[in-house]
Amino acid sequence: MLHEAERPQGLAPGPCDKLRDRCHPGGGRKSRTWKHSMATQTAAQHELAELIVTSLNLESVQPADIDPEAPLFGGDLGLDSIDALEIALAVSKRYGFQLKSDNPDNRTIFTSLRTLSEHIEQHRAAA
Template structure:
């Protein structure tokens, strides 16, 4: 299993706190593992809440009508890379 980058760990911490996932620790998110429909138990409502949290933290919108959302939200690593390429610097 690959290690989280610092940006991935920060994002995993945001996921845990914004979605109230007390049963999970940020370190438990494998960077390449699917974010949704797995042991995390995340669903489409969580995706909306996560998109809102990301926009507040990183300063850009994750739009619900983006055709790439399935890829963007596919894993912690994919979401982190998307954020890093679009965040307000």
């Protein structure tokens, strides 16, 4: 994140300016500072948010701070395709079914905490 004094002249703030990614010398993979107004999480969404935060080592993100409607990728969390694989593995271990990488609905499933939670609840009940 660029502070105003560090921002090159004429460069407008971008969507990533809400989030600060940096290496953390304490051993964690990612350290993030996040500011976002949000909708209320359901119990299932909160459980999933906790799983995401712990499995991705998001040290400065509290599970309750993840907006269920906000994009998981390309948004404030700054998650990438490697994070998607890690989330899929954690979901598989926790909920007992696999999120397959070749599923044509993955873009929809991984849109937000809400959509991923709904998908998990549907398949968790069927398992």
